[in-house]
Amino acid sequence: MQQAWRTTDDELLVALADAQRRVNEASAAMVPLVAEAATRGLAEQKAFRDVPDLLRTVQNVSRPTAKARLRAAEQLSPLYLITGRQADPELPVLAAAFAQAEVSAEHVRVIQSVLAAVPPHLDAHRAPLEADLVEHARVLDPDAVAKLGKRALALLDPDGPRPRDPRPTRNRLTLRPQGSGVEARGWFDAESAAVLRTALSPLTVPVPSVEGAEDATRDERSTAERNGDGLVELARRTIGSGALGTEATQPVQVTVTVPIETLTSREGGALLGFGDGGLAGAIEAEAALRLACDARVVPIVLASTGEPLFLGREQRFANRAQRRALAQRDGGCAFPGCDVPPQWCIAHHIVFWGHGGCTDLPNLVLLCGHHHTVIHKGEWTVEIDGGFPVFHPPPWVPGGPRRNVLHRPDLVGRIPEQGRVPQRC
Template identity: 80%
Template structure:
């Protein structure tokens, strides 16, 4: 590793990924070892309370870590009967992926936890859910897999566990003076909370940094602070105009003026105009291409002499019906592992509109601002497959092509071909 400074960026990233694969393989190698400890009953032989207590001493790890390793051995290792007959592991798909180093020990813990939450009357769904979670774990981090599993269980068992308090509760909001302000506390039923969150959504979007500004600090407000500001703004609008107003399909309207040779070469500068009477700003041509689908922008292509050759039409923008269809199909940002809701996303052209891409559902995908910028950098590639967006990672990220089903837990465990054939309602 002494020559690591000589590595290119891609080589360095590949090495980091390779080390993680080695760590996964080493973690998986513990499974048969711990299983053999249990089979031999060495914990009792050596005077320990249980196998987890033995591992704490032998490996010098926390008891919680030791218990996780024992649990992995119990469910991922085959059992051998007195007759010598082998019994398959409880979670064979997870066991195989872990042995190959395709998933981490954290993935194992998360998937075990999700499967343990399946109620008895839905136990027949366990194999399909295990296979689906393992498949997505190859491309999603453990936190995302946990969210996916929780949402999939909610779809399988929408009634959930029986509430402790069967008495119906009513919406309530308490405003109590506290210090130089007022403390608000409340409770809303699920339907009312959905209505409130929908109304607050356009007013609580994080404020992005201004491109080109010296101060590139992000919106430092917490979610609770943004919700508070949004609620106050909602009240101001209702008092002032009597209506809430609508959330625009696109946040801004701009014009991008770029010479034809610059547009073709994707190098050089373009002019970005901010609304009526706004001063134009000079930006890179590639940045202008990104803004064309990030905002309500109209591209204006100039000849070498300066006269306009082509003025783009607003028909390149996804209309309201298409936005609704995209929200139903993608559910939000389609980038793997992202849980940003659809109203905070833009409709990105898979084949850029300037390059001849059509404003059709088969050429549109919802992306949040962060992942939209990431796609434009070119490391990740998105394409449509069977009516759904599929993302291809750069070579230094293992796992191959992947989809984001965090927003569509109803598709988990189903045959992809069947899901792809379902019509998308407009």
């Protein structure tokens, strides 16, 4: 391969994907080797405690890695019976995908973990669950597959395992002086926690960092910090007004003044803050186009002569009924692998509103702030296929078109006879 610094951006990204595939191939090639070493009893012959101990020395890896490789060999290698016949491996679908380098060793560990958590009374769901998780692992990263598996298990077994230790049965909240502040600790039952999370949700949305920063979409606060800020804001609103505000009732406070040429050519600049009390700042065309999709921003589009063409149009934004329909259809951010809930998402126009796109459900898709920016970069595209959003990646992302299944775990791991729905991608 040519030197990395000589490649174009797309060539470099394709090379990265190819390199990962070679890593997958090497990982898969170890499965029969580890299985054979275990079958021959080499660990005992060479005076090692067990097979993982042997692998630690031979391959210079940690014990957890060695144990994971042995477990993969035990479940993905064909079984040889005493009669000499060969039987399918314990996880045949995962074994086939791993052998073809379609999934990584991390995917293998995640799927094994999910399947190990299937309770005995749901054994009939194990094979469909394996097949579905492997299918989605071809285009979702291991973290997303782990979330999907956890949610599928929760729906297949809503009662879950019995708690090992006694749990509190009444809501509790303790405020204890700690340093210069107060430490809060508590416990809430599931229903109360749902009520609290619902009330906190509009107050804990990740907010952009200081305008002009290198990463203007990132909220540096942790989830715990955002929850803390949200709880304080909830108390302030309750004390001040006697009622909680919701995301839908927040006033539009930001304006972006965009020349019509910027919308049509995607070049030039725009101005933030026209008429909002002095919060003004120049932004590039890309940022202006992204903000023009945000329902919290009023677009002021100027003709070439400078006069306003329109000051925002109510029909440009998804109305409340459309938001409910989008939440039902997409479940949250529709970008593959994203689990951001619908109340934190923007109703994005697939054909940009500035390019003549309509505010109709077939032209809308829910996106979180981060993936809204990704789509506006222009390398990913989205379309509605079969009534659901399907995303097409750039050439350097392997796997082809895909859709987000994290918001629909009810479709994963179902027995075919009970109405299992095949995925389109």
